[in-house]
Amino acid sequence: MTDTSSAPPTGATTEAEMPRVDTAKIQTSQPVADALVLFGATGDLAKRKLFPSLYRLERSGTLHVPVIGVARSDWTDDDFRDHAKESIEEHIPDADPVVIASLLQRLDLIQGDYAAETTWNGLRTKLDEHNSTVAVFYMAIPPSMFPTVAQKLESVGLHNRGRIVIEKPFGRDLNSAIELNKTLHSIFAEDHIFRIDHYLGKEAVEDLLVFRFANTLLEPVWNRNYVRSVQVTMSETIGVEGRGSFYDSVGAIRDIFQNHLLQVVALLAMEPPAGADPGFLQDEKAKVIAAMRPIEPAGLVRGQYVGYREEPGVEPESNIETFAAARLEIDSWRWAGVPWYVRFGKALAQRATEAVIELRSPPRMLFDEEGGPVPDRNLIRLRLGENDGVTFVMQAKTPGPHLDSTGVDVDVDFAAALGERQDAYERLIGDALLGSLRRFARQDIVEGTWKVVQPALDHPGPVVPYFRGSWGPSEADHLLLNDDHWYAPSPL
């Protein structure tokens, strides 16, 4: 018999292979920024997410800095302010005109080509006019532009006067992410690179930390001894909605899985951090991601909704997935042998983001001597989307003469119990201005998650068609072990 006791688990990252980050050099508390520079200020992300979030920051009295847009569009300052106003009014119908006016006063636009020196000199002059020494440079631009903008900032000495915020996707695969990190590190220190994953800005996702580590009730059962399987579903009912050409170059694995969902899995699976310092949290996430086995082709099903190939911007023969389901294995002391099932995609039956922790059955069934129904297993449903909250599915005695059991929900709706939560982008922009890295993705974590999905990118296999409004191709059921089945998310 081979002795495997000291061998690293098959496929999981060995210690020598783990990406290295010099965490000692990372300052977790940094000076508060005195200016916000928005690259891609006339683009789609700024319109949908950034201006509404800036409005919210203005409304809460936490925005104290000038906001300088940079864009190629041939717009005046007034065009830019009108555009910001429209975007706020479209997304926040009851927006307060006084708050909007006060935000618009902060806005300026530097119009110019990113390749032209005048653009960068103009930006530096504008920051000088505002006496800025610590700016946040927010890159709401296509990923192919990240290196250029970083290099241009360096060319006018602005790299020493601020930090950068980078939108996802961070790279297209492991190698390009490593390459991008190298380029950025040649200009900015790791603690000056804020990699956005907006799921980390969601209160319900962050709550996983509090839920797991502030409730003594849960920790004793949160492991392979009591947990039978874990399922994470992230389903959207919309299709690609005008983003066809972007989406067709990316697909669901890069769009959702490598970043949002593996971050959620890491928060669900990691060990308790050693302390409150944000670096400890990142360390634990990095460790559990390193313990995930790279996805094997047999553990992955990709699907494409019928009609996707007719979407504007999509290749007629496209093999890009709009759905995928995967079986993950985490070779850690806590999770060895527990299957983690993840499924995600567009044009599905219901909008939801939910994790279901399925506990093992009790060791003996005391109550079925009369041939009554066998009790269902306990579930902990963590709702991380719009209707965030938690439901414990417990067993209780069915009314009547027999000792039969039936499932009952012990349910909390966080909005009802706790009130309205902040928007993810509002929190993330606020954090970037404050210089807090807590809710951003560290280099080793980004590279570690690419490593997990890399085999699925290298050997994607076929895409299986599925109908809009379904739960994806039935082939996803073949990933399930034992007699497992997918749990439909809680109704909205």
Ligand code: BG6
């Ligand atoms: C984005 C993806 O990162 O997340 C989109 O690019 C997806 O395709 C979106 O729709 C989902 O975010 P949320 O916050 O609506 O769950």
